[in-house]
Amino acid sequence: MYSEIIHSIFNDRSSDNINLMFFGIEPEKEQSVIEYLKKGYHNLSDNHQTNFLSVVYNISKYVLPKYSNKYSKHKYTLPQLMGIFSHKIRLKLTYKETIDDFKSSSEKRKALNLKDTPDASTLQRFFKKSKTEWFNKISDIILSFYDLKPKIIALDGTGYTHEQGDIYYRKRANKKRIGYTKNHISIETDNQLILYGQSLKGLKHDSPQAIPNLKMIKKYKPEFVVADKWYDAEKIKKFIMEDMNSLAIIPVKKNPQTGKYRLSNYSIFRPKIYGMRNLVETVNSVQKRIFSGKNTSRSTTLRNKETKIKNMLYNIYRTLIIIEKSNKNNKIKPKNKTDNTTQTKIEINNETNIMLNITNKKQQNTII
Secondary structure: OHHHHOOOOOOOOOOOOOOOOOOOOOOOOOOOHHHHHHHHHHOOOOOHHHHHHHHHHHHHHHHOOOOOOOOOOOOOOHHHHHHHHHHHHHHOOOHHHHHHHHHOOHHHHHHOOOOOOOOHHHHHHHHHHOOHHHHHHHHHHHHHOOOOOOOEEEEEEEEEEOOOOOHHHHHHOOOOOOOEEEEEEEEEOOOOEEEEEEEEEOOOOOHHHHHHHHHHHHHHOOOEEEOOHHHOOHHHHHHHHHHOOOEEEOOOOOOOOOOHHHHOHHHHOOHHHHHHHHHHHHHHHHHHHHHOOEOOOOOHHHHHHHHHHHHHHHHHHHHHHHHHHHHHHOOOOOOOHHHHHHHHHHHHHHHHHHHHHHHHHHHHHHHO
């Protein structure tokens, strides 16, 4: 079942769309692309956290500048700080807890080539000064690692809370509604990767963000675009059918009275294709479970930025899961126990025969 759902990146022969910098190894000219990829994924360790750190660090080296300013101390590079901050989000730690974790782990420091650990304030300043362009470029590199030709793309939105105060203080301040950041994503259903994400402040309806999202995924040319009934609008279905040349598998809210594409919904709608929409709900669930459904930043810009980082890190996490599973499936099986036991028996018998011959010769010499 797994091989039917997941698109194997190692059996893909299209070398143009595969990014060779993914594993941080310089490709040799004589090696083919497939051999290089095999070399890359066999170098992964058994520790998922160190793999995650090394992949974030190696990709960031090709996107981020080495230092923020030529006049800075040049003690820590921006890719190293990106790796530390990604680890903070991955384990849902505070800034101080993250630094303490790196101080106690030489393996994690080695994955980022760190000789020393920065202060929590250094990590905080890095996040404030980071640019959303970096996260978009890293996401593009991850997606270019695949030869994406998705048949089905699914849309959905989910929310991230960011209330810092306790329930008691919220009651005193008459603050009934918790703060909210809306994350609109579009995924491809083969590998369950996020193709595009958009984060906004507050409780936003899904439909206004649909067309900006669809414009960004138009280049993939899917056959079907799947979404729930909250995306049921004539302009959305018109954009999917005319501009994207795809079928809009979106159920109607109620019996439509007007609209060319809403009226044709019953003849177009395919229940089996619509069932693939559950995968975008799965992506939202996994993203909140792995990277937390709560943003710890206090300003709106940083909350939106934190949400975009989670979208980027989810694609790295998902890619590592695919690589590790394919790595386990491609491992060479050990020989049978019977073969090993027979070999050891033969070796033991040979040794005993040699020892017997030696003792016999000694006895003959003593008799003479």
